[in-house]
Amino acid sequence: MNDKPIENLPMMPQRPAAPAGAPTVYIETYGCQMNVYDSAAIAALLGRAGLARGDDPLTADIVLINTCSVRDHAEHKVLSRVGELRRDREEAGRRPAVMGILGCMAERLGEALTGERQRIDVVVGVDRYESLPGILTAALAGSGGAGSAVVTGHRDDAHYVAPPQLYPQNGSHLVTIHKGCDYRCTYCIVPYTRGPQREKAPAAILDEVRAVVAAGGQEVTLLGQNVTAYRWRGELDFAGLLTQVARVDGLARIRFLTGHPRDMHERLMDVIGAEPKVCPGLHVPGQCGSDRVLARMKRRYTRAEYLHMVAYARRVVPDVTISGDIIVGFPGETEEDFAQTLSLVREVGYDNLFCYTYSERPGAPAVRLGDDVPADTKKRRLAEVMALQDEVWQAIAAAQVGQTWSAVAEEPARRTEGAWRLRTLNNRKILAPLAAGVPGRTYRVRVDGFRNTSFFGTAV
Numbered sequence: 241m242n243d244k245p246i247e248n249l250p251m252m253p254q255r256p257a258a259p260a261g262a263p264t265v266y267i268e269t270y271g272c273q274m275n276v277y278d279s280a281a282i283a284a285l286l287g288r289a290g291l292a293r294g295d296d297p298l299t300a301d302i303v304l305i306n307t308c309s310v311r312d313h314a315e316h317k318v319l320s321r322v323g324e325l326r327r328d329r330e331e332a333g334r335r336p337a338v339m340g341i342l343g344c345m346a347e348r349l350g351e352a353l354t355g356e357r358q359r360i361d362v363v364v365g366v367d368r369y370e371s372l373p374g375i376l377t378a379a380l381a382g383s384g385g386a387g388s389a390v391v392t393g394h395r396d397d398a399h400y401v402a403p404p405q406l407y408p409q410n411g412s413h414l415v416t417i418h419k420g421c422d423y424r425c426t427y428c429i430v431p432y433t434r435g436p437q438r439e440k441a442p443a444a445i446l447d448e449v450r451a452v453v454a455a456g457g458q459e460v461t462l463l464g465q466n467v468t469a470y471r472w473r474g475e476l477d478f479a480g481l482l483t484q485v486a487r488v489d490g491l492a493r494i495r496f497l498t499g500h501p502r503d504m505h506e507r508l509m510d511v512i513g514a515e516p517k518v519c520p521g522l523h524v525p526g527q528c529g530s531d532r533v534l535a536r537m538k539r540r541y542t543r544a545e546y547l548h549m550v551a552y553a554r555r556v557v558p559d560v561t562i563s564g565d566i567i568v569g570f571p572g573e574t575e576e577d578f579a580q581t582l583s584l585v586r587e588v589g590y591d592n593l594f595c596y597t598y599s600e601r602p603g604a605p606a607v608r609l610g611d612d613v614p615a616d617t618k619k620r621r622l623a624e625v626m627a628l629q630d631e632v633w634q635a636i637a638a639a640q641v642g643q644t645w646s647a648v649a650e651e652p653a654r655r656t657e658g659a660w661r662l663r664t665l666n667n668r669k670i671l672a673p674l675a676a677g678v679p680g681r682t683y684r685v686r687v688d689g690f691r692n693t694s695f696f697g698t699a700v
């Protein structure tokens with residue numbers, strides 16, 4: 241989850257090339273990988289509709305922001321960004337852009353974004369992107385005087401605008417496998433912004449994966465808020481889907497995001513452990529370590545079940561690493577509950593942990609519980625859990641020094657001359673000098689040390 245825009249979006253090459261003088265569109269993306277995938281699909285859709293890509297928000301004719309509602313902070317950030325873009329354009333003497341909000345905030349706030357304060361021209365929700373070319377063309381034509389256009393609401397089918405096909409994020413090509421979520425964890429806004437869970441057909445997923453391979457890609461990341469709950473008409477579950485994707489010739493690696501602890505059952509982990517193409521870096525958010533709080537969050541597992549899942553993964557998935565998310569300060573969380581979270585973090589030994597303070601989301605069920613943990617208590621707990629994770633990670637990292645790993649080259653390191661960024665199958669990042677690095681190729685690297693969350697080493 242990102243509060244900064246996800247930078248470095250390698251945009252689609254434009255086919256057909258936009259006509260000279262075509263209006264330009266700039267897209268900025270916040271939130272999760274699902275938004276990254278959607279933004280790429282939107283860019284391709286608008287390209288086909290004859291709009292050109294704009295790389296500069298100060299000069300583009302249309303500015304679209306694909307947004308996230310998961311925490312209050314993420315929404316504020318976008319609203320102040322809109323104000324900032326407006327001011328910058330004014331100061332630079334540019335005319336106002338057609339300003340559009342897409343994604344989860346569009347779905348959650350809709351009409352409210354077009355009021356006096358925000359003055360957004362175009363608001364399009366997550367299931368409605370196919371309407372963008374028409375709406376944007378109309379908005380450009382009526383520039384200035386036209387009213388705002390708001391198109392939101394979920395559709396029954398898992399409708400997608402055409403997939404972006406080749407869209408590498410860290411060398412992995414994103415393939416969204418379903419929309420929405422049916423779990424309704426009480427703190428979470430996603431089931432309301434993204435809608436109910438609707439699956440993409442297995443044939444469509446496989447077509448997308450084959451298209452990635454045909455275009456030279458070797459790795460896919462299967463995406464969804466709850467991929468492990470994938471189920472196609474009682475015929476195929478996520479384990480079955482993984483097996484089918486793994487059979488695609490030419491594909492080397494499969495990653496997936498996000499798994500839900502409840503659905504990481506033993507049979508699925510057996511498949512993950514036995515299928516060499518499935519990468520053993522598992523992101524399974526635990527959220528907290530107290531059964532009382534887990535029940536109030538409606539997470540559908542207990543601490544003991546979560547720990548069993550982790551232990552089973554360590555048994556059957558070679559080289560597995562575990563990453564997760566933690567929320568501190570959920571309504572009613574006591575010091576004793578929080579101590580349970582700390583002990584969970586210690587017990588699991590996460591490679592990577594994303595920690596958040598609870599943010600009350602209007603419309604999410606936990607609003608009824610009241611937001612009763614004081615802000616400074618939340619802050620202190622956040623700092624404590626992060627400090628503990630740092631300690632846990634240092635110990636994990638120190639044990640890796642001297643080992644030799646297989647790692648896939650991603651790209652030349654930005655700050656270290658001659659070094660490349662590589663990633664292991666279990667999601668560890670390592671910097672190593674490579675004489676003539678080839679992105680996507682696997683190298684053997686010896687771990688020499690570590691800094692922050694990254695290792696450095698030598699190719700052997």
Ligand code: SAH
Pocket residue numbers: 241310311427428429430464465466498499500525527565566567596597598599600601
């Ligand atoms: N579908 C995934 C993740 C959803 S959102 C899952 O079920 O695990 C990503 C992360 O944001 C969550 O794992 C949670 O840790 C955090 N999050 C979600 N809602 C939040 C809220 N209201 N306040 C603080 N953190 C939240």
Ligand code: SF4
Pocket residue numbers: 421422423424425428429430431465466500
């Ligand atoms: Fe939100 Fe829970 Fe669904 Fe994840 S599983 S998206 S946390 S409701």
Ligand code: F3S
Pocket residue numbers: 241270271272273274275307308309310343344429430433434
């Ligand atoms: Fe944010 Fe929506 Fe993704 S709320 S986390 S962008 S599903």
